[in-house]
Amino acid sequence: MSKIICGIQQIGIGVTNLYPAWKWYMEAFGVDVRVFEDDTVAELMLPYTGNQPQKRHAALALNIEGGGGFEIWQYSGRTPVEPKEKPLLGDLGIFAAKIKCYDIQKAHNHLSNLEKNSITAITASPSGQKHFYVEDPRGNTFEVIETRIGWFKKNPTKPTGATYGAVIGVSDIDKALPVYREILEFDEILADATGSFDELSGLNGGGGSFRRVVLSHSKPRKGAFSRMLGDAQIELIQALDRTPSKLYEGRFWGDPGFIHLCFDIRRMDELEKECNEKGFPFTVNSNVKHNQKGSFDMGEAAGHFSYIEDPDGTLIEFVETHRVPIAKKYGISLNLDKRDDEKPLPSWMVRMLGLKKVKNLG
Numbered sequence: 001m002s003k004i005i006c007g008i009q010q011i012g013i014g015v016t017n018l019y020p021a022w023k024w025y026m027e028a029f030g031v032d033v034r035v036f037e038d039d040t041v042a043e044l045m046l047p048y049t050g051n052q053p054q055k056r057h058a059a060l061a062l063n064i065e066g067g068g069g070f071e072i073w074q075y076s077g078r079t080p081v082e083p084k085e086k087p088l089l090g091d092l093g094i095f096a097a098k099i100k101c102y103d104i105q106k107a108h109n110h111l112s113n114l115e116k117n118s119i120t121a122i123t124a125s126p127s128g129q130k131h132f133y134v135e136d137p138r139g140n141t142f143e144v145i146e147t148r149i150g151w152f153k154k155n156p157t158k159p160t161g162a163t164y165g166a167v168i169g170v171s172d173i174d175k176a177l178p179v180y181r182e183i184l185e186f187d188e189i190l191a192d193a194t195g196s197f198d199e200l201s202g203l204n205g206g207g208g209s210f211r212r213v214v215l216s217h218s219k220p221r222k223g224a225f226s227r228m229l230g231d232a233q234i235e236l237i238q239a240l241d242r243t244p245s246k247l248y249e250g251r252f253w254g255d256p257g258f259i260h261l262c263f264d265i266r267r268m269d270e271l272e273k274e275c276n277e278k279g280f281p282f283t284v285n286s287n288v289k290h291n292q293k294g295s296f297d298m299g300e301a302a303g304h305f306s307y308i309e310d311p312d313g314t315l316i317e318f319v320e321t322h323r324v325p326i327a328k329k330y331g332i333s334l335n336l337d338k339r340d341d342e343k344p345l346p347s348w349m350v351r352m353l354g355l356k357k358v359k360n361l362g
Contacts, residue, residue, distance in 0.1 A: 003271035004341055005185050007221045007229030008068035009264035009319055010060060011097045011163045014256045015138060016082075018057050018074040019361045024136060026358065028114055029099055030158040031061035031070050034358050036325060039076065044284055045307075048253035048315070054078065056254060064354055065153040066230050067100050068163035071262065073254050081255045083247065086139060088205030090169045090239030092312040093247030094258035096133065096141040098233055100164035102156045104130040104146035110159035111144065120202035126191035127214045127233075133203060138256060141203065143167060143235075150230030152350065165233040166261050169247070171312050173213050173238045178278055179310045183271075184263065186215035186234050194240070209240040222342040223266055224321070224334075228350050246313060253315060260307070262317035266341040268304050271318060275308055282306045325356070 015021040026032045037059040042049060055077030062069040074080070089095055101107035104122055111134045112119055118135035125131045130146040145164055170176040180186045191214040200206030215234045220226070253259050265271055272282055284307040302323040308316050324334040334349065 001267060001270060003268075003274060004222055004266040006223030006226045006264040006266065008163055008165060008232045009225075009229065009262045010069040010071045011094070011166060011261055012071040012073055012259040012317070013097075013140065014073050014075075014080065014254045014259045016074065016080050016256060018059065018072055021074075021136075021138065022059060022061060022072050023361060024114075025061065025070055025072065028111060028136070029070075029142075029160050029162050030063040030065065031162050032358050033062040033064050033353050034356050035060040035062055035069065035353065041077075042254070044286055045253055047283055050252060054252070054254065061358070062228075062353065063158065063160070063162035064228065064351070065156045065158050065161050066151040066228065067161035068229050068232070068262075070162065073259060075252075075254055081251045083251065083257065085245075086204050087247055087257070088239075088244070089200060089203045090205060090208065090210060090237055090242070091244045091247050092169045092171060093314050094166050094261060095169050095237070095247070096143045096167040097163060097258060098165035098167065098235070099142050099144045100147050100150070100161040100230070101144050101159065102146070102148060102151065102161075103159075104132070104144070107144050107146075107159045108132055120199075123199040125199070125214070126193045126197075126212055128191075140258065141167075145233070147231075152228040152230065152347075161230075163232075164230075165235070166258070167235045167237060168261075168310070168314055169244055169312075170236050170238055170310070170314075171244065173211055173236050175311045176236055177213075179280060179308070179316070180215055180234050180236065183275060183278060183280065183308075184234070184316070185219075186217050186232075188216045188218040190214040190216050190233070205239075208242060211238045211240060212236070222344070223264060224336050224339060224343075224345045225264055225350065227344045227347065229264060248313070260315040260317045262319055265318045265320055268306065268318065268320045272306070280308045280310075283309055324353075
């Protein structure tokens with residue numbers, strides 16, 4: 001049996017103050033379901049946290065209408081380090097989170113009311129979809145894309161869904177493709193374009209020359225939460241007229257910015273074998289510290305997580321979820337260990353996550 005990529009579970013966003021950031025993301029992108037919140041110590045990310053365990057406060061938030069979530073992450077035992085300079089398009093790492101929407105004009109109107117000075121016009125993406133870009137108050141870029149497929153809620157009511165993918169700067173697209181096309185199974189090329197692009201002119205560094213490859217997956221995702229996570233895209237972007245910088249050079253994972261892209265998966269052992277064979281071994285593996293069931297406790301949730309790096313050091317996380325809390329007060333949780341790895345959860349069961357909708361932060 002081979003590994004199963006179920007979909008993008010979340011994108012990690014390092015912030016300096018969790019609740020104000022989450023409040024903005026809730027208002028902007030509807031991520032109002034608290035899957036878990038944890039205020040403990042990150043013990044296993046030592047290669048990326050100065051070889052020291054670091055105290056942190058993190059929350060995983062979803063928009064149950066469709067898309068992956070946000071893992072909003074704040075150091076609470078050290079002062080987070082901001083980038084020395086504002087990221088340029090094509091710098092190495094995650095430059096932007098892709099956000100899905102059902103109606104591009106509705107989404108643009110909504111986000112214009114929040115960030116009228118940091119939003120671009122609606123244009124066509126290289127893959128022919130309507131899209132625009134917007135910055136949050138912390139300077140992070142989001143690309144909002146119209147798509148009518150892959151929604152968990154058949155008639156979305158919120159202005160946007162949540163995570164639809166990422167725009168990732170790489171030094172050499174051809175060297176990066178084995179990670180994204182083979183390991184992550186984004187096997188379909190929607191666009192491969194080279195040159196200067198007027199639609200990028202509103203982005204920092206967007207006036208340069210680039211190669212852009214937009215990837216999707218030809219087969220529907222499988223697994224428990226695949227219906228909610230839906231389809232996704234990755235855009236790899238390579239700067240052709242300058243030498244890009246690493247977005248996290250001299251900083252820790254968890255410092256402000258997009259810290260990782262996380263995939264919900266099944267059959268971690270098979271995934272590890274494949275990653276080793278292709279030359280991208282796990283750099284972090286929670287199995288070095290787990291309970292007797294092989295689960296690493298993540299606050300109210302539990303699972304097995306690992307990380308690899310793409311050729312430029314961008315972090316890709318994998319999570320094999322074992323337990324998801326639904327109603328802590330009543331001791332109700334979803335146990336995924338004994339289910340068919342490929343079968344989606346019934347829709348009514350996924351909708352139970354809505355019981356964790358946030359009313360008041362804190």
